[in-house]
């Protein structure tokens with residue numbers, strides 16, 4: 627009798643385990659693109675640590691001047707499983723510049739990121755999301771796909787951690803959210819962003835240069 631009960635209890639435990647394991651290793655029903663602009667910086671190590679601890683990968687739109695100043699952090703971004711894009715050299719309003727200045731902003735950043743070991747970017751995000759036919763022509767010259775965003779976290783505008791978590795909660799399959807390397811509230815939001823995505827069956831993906839959408843890595 628005791629043996630039979632023990633066997634039943636064991637069977638029940640096994641059944642529970644079989645159900646629990648797939649639920650924890652949730653399948654990805656879709657992908658979203660997490661992006662962090664304006665780095666790398668002294669904040670980058672903490673950001674990379676938080677993303678890694680929560681199993682998230684993101685695209686870092688680096689400024690060329692900072693890639694040149696912090697080449698070790700560009701390498702650290704790659705080593706942490708992140709992807710690196712071009713966000714201009716000095717973060718100007720590109721639409722107010724002539725074609726040769728735009729070209730310089732973009733080409734120097736391609737070189738700085740490559741020199742730092744970040745590879746040659748295929749994605750470009752214009753500062754402030756400001757673009758024009760001239761900006762697009764220079765992007766095309768360097769084989770860059772322009773990436774804006776679907777959801778603005780407003781972290782640059784003082785959004786609270788709660789508001790940033792809620793913004794990430796609006797992402798649907800293929801969409802991209804704007805955040806920043808320097809924003810403390812976005813760093814603080816990472817654990818809950820990860821939790822929210824998992825709960826919705828979404829995973830952090832890479833951004834396809836072909837479609838400009840988030841896809842499986």
Ligand SMILES: [Zn+2]
Nearest residue numbers: 663664753754
């Ligand atoms: Zn920026």
